[in-house]
Amino acid sequence: MIVRIMGEGQIEIGPDDLEVLNALDSGLEAAIEAGDEETFRVQLHALLDKVRHVGKALPDDSLESSELILPPSDASMDEVREMLGNEGLIPG
Template sequence: MIVRILGEGQLDVPDSALDRLNELDAAVEAAVESSDEAAFATALTALLEGVREVGAAHPADALDESDMILPPADATIDEVRAMLGDDGLIPG
């Protein structure tokens, strides 16, 4: 799957990483729901680092649509709240 981190670009992430990324996403969602700024910052950092760890750079000249779009590292809790879907940031 292709994951875009806003402001950074796209990464090719293997489907096998989805379970772990969903765990990290759940922590972001819980922090947003409780309006816990400190937990939110930690959880968002962990999620983005997790995606960067398992992902490989998608070719910059490719015009492929992203399967998922994640907020930038400096996103606010309100910005992420607006991006959250029923399944969090990462569906599944």
């Protein structure tokens, strides 16, 4: 699966990593629902760090289609709230 982190580029992640990423995504959603800015920031950074850690960065000139788009690490809670779908940032 190809993931784009806005402002950074594309990363390829394997299907085995989706469960961990979904758990982090759930924590991010819970923080947004609670309006907890501090937890939101921690959860957003944890999610993005995990994607970077488990994934393989694609070359900048890669023309792969992104299946998921994640916000940048400095995104506001309102910006991320607008990006959330019915299943969070990461479906599954």
